[in-house]
Amino acid sequence: MDINEQNAQAADTKKKLPTLNIVSSKETKHRGFGQGSIDLSQLSSVIIDGAEAYLDLGALHAKSKVEKGIKFTVNAEEVPNGRPCWIVWVAVDFKEEGKYYAGVTSCEMRIDTEARKGWKLLVDHVNRMDYALKRRIMLDNLGPEQKAALKQLLVDNDPDMWQRSDAALHEALAN
Numbered sequence: 001m002d003i004n005e006q007n008a009q010a011a012d013t014k015k016k017l018p019t020l021n022i023v024s025s026k027e028t029k030h031r032g033f034g035q036g037s038i039d040l041s042q043l044s045s046v047i048i049d050g051a052e053a054y055l056d057l058g059a060l061h062a063k064s065k066v067e068k069g070i071k072f073t074v075n076a077e078e079v080p081n082g083r084p085c086w087i088v089w090v091a092v093d094f095k096e097e098g099k100y101y102a103g104v105t106s107c108e109m110r111i112d113t114e115a116r117k118g119w120k121l122l123v124d125h126v127n128r129m130d131y132a133l134k135r136r137i138m139l140d141n142l143g144p145e146q147k148a149a150l151k152q153l154l155v156d157n158d159p160d161m162w163q164r165s166d167a168a169l170h171e172a173l174a175n
Contacts, residue, residue, distance in 0.1 A: 043133060046088040046153060048106075048142070053149035055157075059087045066111050070118040079119040082110025086142060087125060088150055089132035092161070100164035101154060103132035104172075106139050106146075139172045147173045 045059035049066055056064040066085050073079065086106045093102035105128040109120035131138055139147065151173040155162045 042092045043129070044090045044092070046090060046150065048086040048088060048146045048149055049111075050083070051145050051149050053088075053146070053153040055153070066113075067109075067118070069116055070111060070113075071116060072109075072118045072120050072122075074119070074121060076110065076119045079110045079112050079115075079117050081115065082112040082117070082119055085109050085111050086146060088139075089129045090154070091132045091135065093135065095164065097164050099158070099161050100166070101161055101169055102165075103135040104137050104139060104150075104154075104169055105129070105132040106142050106150075108141050137166070137168045137172050 043060070045056055045064065046053055047056045047059060047064050047066055056066075058064040059067070064087070076082075086108055088104060088106045090101060091103035092099050094100075107120070107125045107128045109118060109125075111118045128138060139150070142150065154165075154173075
């Protein structure tokens, strides 16, 4: 039963089910339980797999290239042969000079493609996505190789955005 059918059924009983609307809307005022909206129009996701960093918007819905077909667990011991990968949430904002990278956070996961198993902490991924939307820089769990790959991707994507970004991002990605 999808959410529309559930809401229709709930309407019959005069009870509305809670919903979270993920829409591109500048109106973000909260109007009661289940009535909020989150603007994800300025959020992108980057996957870092080894020394390679690439944009993969599928990560917004846990359907990135590395996540497809993987059954995830919260127990890292269940994925002993998993390779480290990261999702990096990148929020873009505007200032007078133009767009810039405003919030950048990274979340670790382990992927064992052969066994089709993976480890990640969904709560950490959601919290760090939220932190990126709140314009925080949190890249403490990346190593030098991953930082270099991410920096190169951000610079190559738009050198002007990189230059306009805050010093905190430049420092976090310094080698």
